Amino acid sequence: EIVLTQSPGTLSLSPGDRATLSCRASQTVNNDFFAWYQQKAGQPPRLLIYGPSNRAPGIPDRFSGSGSGTDFTLTISRLEPEDFAVYYCQQHQTSPLFTFTFGPGTKVDLK
Amino acid sequence: QVQLQESGPGLVKPSETLSLTCTVSGGSISGAHWNWIRQPAGKELEWIGHIHNEGTISYHPSLKNRVTMSVDRSNNQFSLKVSSVTAADTAVYFCARDPVDGHGHFDKWGRGTLVTVSS
Numbered sequence A: 001e002i003v004l005t006q007s008p009g010t011l012s013l014s015p016g017d018r019a020t021l022s023c024r025a026s027q028t029v030n031n032d033f034f035a036w037y038q039q040k041a042g043q044p045p046r047l048l049i050y051g052p053s054n055r056a057p058g059i060p061d062r063f064s065g066s067g068s069g070t071d072f073t074l075t076i077s078r079l080e081p082e083d084f085a086v087y088y089c090q091q092h093q094t095s096p097l098f099t100f101t102f103g104p105g106t107k108v109d110l111k
Numbered sequence B: 001q002v003q004l005q006e007s008g009p010g011l012v013k014p015s016e017t018l019s020l021t022c023t024v025s026g027g028s029i030s031g032a033h034w035n036w037i038r039q040p041a042g043k044e045l046e047w048i049g050h051i052h053n054e055g056t057i058s059y060h061p062s063l064k065n066r067v068t069m070s071v072d073r074s075n076n077q078f079s080l081k082v083s084s085v086t087a088a089d090t091a092v093y094f095c096a097r098d099p100v101d102g103h104g105h106f107d108k109w110g111r112g113t114l115v116t117v118s119s
Helices: none
Strands: A004-007 A010-013 A019-029 A034-039 A046-050 A063-076 A086-093 A099-102 A106-110 B003-007 B018-025 B033-039 B046-052 B057-059 B067-072 B077-082 B091-098 B113-117
Touching: A004 A086, A010 A019, A019 A034, A019 A086, A019 A106, A034 A063, A046 A063, A063 A086, A099 B046, B003 B091, B018 B033, B018 B091, B018 B113, B046 B067, B046 B077, B046 B091, B057 B067, B077 B091
Parallel strands: A010 A106
Antiparallel strands: A004 A019, A019 A063, A034 A046, A034 A086, A086 A099, A086 A106, B003 B018, B018 B077, B033 B046, B033 B091, B046 B057, B067 B077, B091 B113
């Protein structure tokens, strides 16, 4: 099973700052099968980016995704107050195991 | 606008079976993979498995011996059963849609339901 590691664990920033979140996979990931989510307390995750640079419908263009192979990045160009949340990366593999895995998350909090 | 809603008991005794249902509204249950994902308090998300409306099923390898999923097309619902539960199965359980657009992601989620395993 591919394991995802996210860094940093916590990112303390101010509104207007640029946020750069990293996700590293233990093996090469199919780029089409990679995504990022935002989760706020008491809410389900919300799809932000998939495939790995396509924004989901309704997602502001300050969110962007990049990367390939084992290293992926989510960038928030200018943090808005509503962006302070936990961000998860996710991958899907079909062989040798068929599964989906998530990273442990990066918390973006107010500095 | 497709919406998902989980329902089921919030408390299950150890060794018993956890049963949840997800109701899909605002759209058809056809043409997508319908998933169960759980999240223990303060921990990361864990994919449990998915089912297609035509009955194709995949389970997480570590859970496949205890998990059963089914679909009820007439009521636009799909269900999850986890047998022989322990405290480790305590989590918020989400149902979610994979639109099967070639990208293996989850674009619609239910709000989640907390299931506690305790005697």
